[in-house]
Amino acid sequence: MICPFCAHRQDRVIDSRESKEGDVIRRRRECLKCERRFTTYERSDEVPYVVVKRDGRREKFDRQKVLEGLIKACEKRPVGMAVLAQVVDEVESVLADSQDREVSTTVIGELLMTRLRAIDKIAYVRFASVYRDFQDVEAFLDELKDVLQRRG
Numbered sequence: 422m423i424c425p426f427c428a429h430r431q432d433r434v435i436d437s438r439e440s441k442e443g444d445v446i447r448r449r450r451e452c453l454k455c456e457r458r459f460t461t462y463e464r465s466d467e468v469p470y471v472v473v474k475r476d477g478r479r480e481k482f483d484r485q486k487v488l489e490g491l492i493k494a495c496e497k498r499p500v501g502m503a504v505l506a507q508v509v510d511e512v513e514s515v516l517a518d519s520q521d522r523e524v525s526t527t528v529i530g531e532l533l534m535t536r537l538r539a540i541d542k543i544a545y546v547r548f549a550s551v552y553r554d555f556q557d558v559e560a561f562l563d564e565l566k567d568v569l570q571r572r573g
Contacts, residue, residue, distance in 0.1 A: 422450060422461055424452035424454065424455060424457070424459065425459050426452065426455055427452060427457075429452050429455065431452075431453045432453055433450065433451050433453060434448050434449070434450055435449045435450065435451050435458065436448070436449040437449075442514070444465065445462055445510075446463040446464075447460060447461075447462055448461045448462075448463065469482060470516050470522055470523070470524055471522060471523045471524070472523075472524060473523055473525045473526065474526055475526060475527075482516070482524070484509055487509050487533070488505060488509050490533075490551075491505045491509070491533065491537070491544075491548070492505060494537065494545075494547040494551075495541060495547075498543055500540055500541050504540060508536045508537070508540070511532075511536060512529065512532045512533060512536070515532055516529075530552045533548065533552075534549055538571075546565060
């Protein structure tokens with residue numbers, strides 16, 4: 422592994438843990454040069470999921486891209502990175518359970534929004550505003566009204 426702090430190529434593993442599902446191994450490492458610690462995750466290679474975009478393009482599912490979208494939606498909100506990583510894990514798990522290796526962005530977006538709605542309403546509305554591409558203020562207000570109605 423390359424140290425993310427000093428780019429040294431030698432480290433030692435301090436701790437290894439398997440996830441509850443057994444599909445990921447978390448390793449805590451220490452750089453032998455700068456002695457700083459960092460975490461890596463190992464997962465087995467599988468047949469990739471192909472995401473079908475709205476315009477028909479297809480691209481490989483990118484876990485990091487999904488996580489970055491969630492991070493943007495949760496910016497300045499009290500939502501921890503562990504929670505966001507868990508959301509992505511849950512969505513990946515749903516995809517893994519599916520027989521189909523092609524999944525539309527609509528399915529992924531709805532899975533993410535369902536989970537975000539339960540975690541943080543503001544983050545949910547932010548994500549929905551980008552994902553659903555509201556064309557006018559009325560559509561945005563309709564979504565806000567729906568959030569407020571479900572709250573009660």
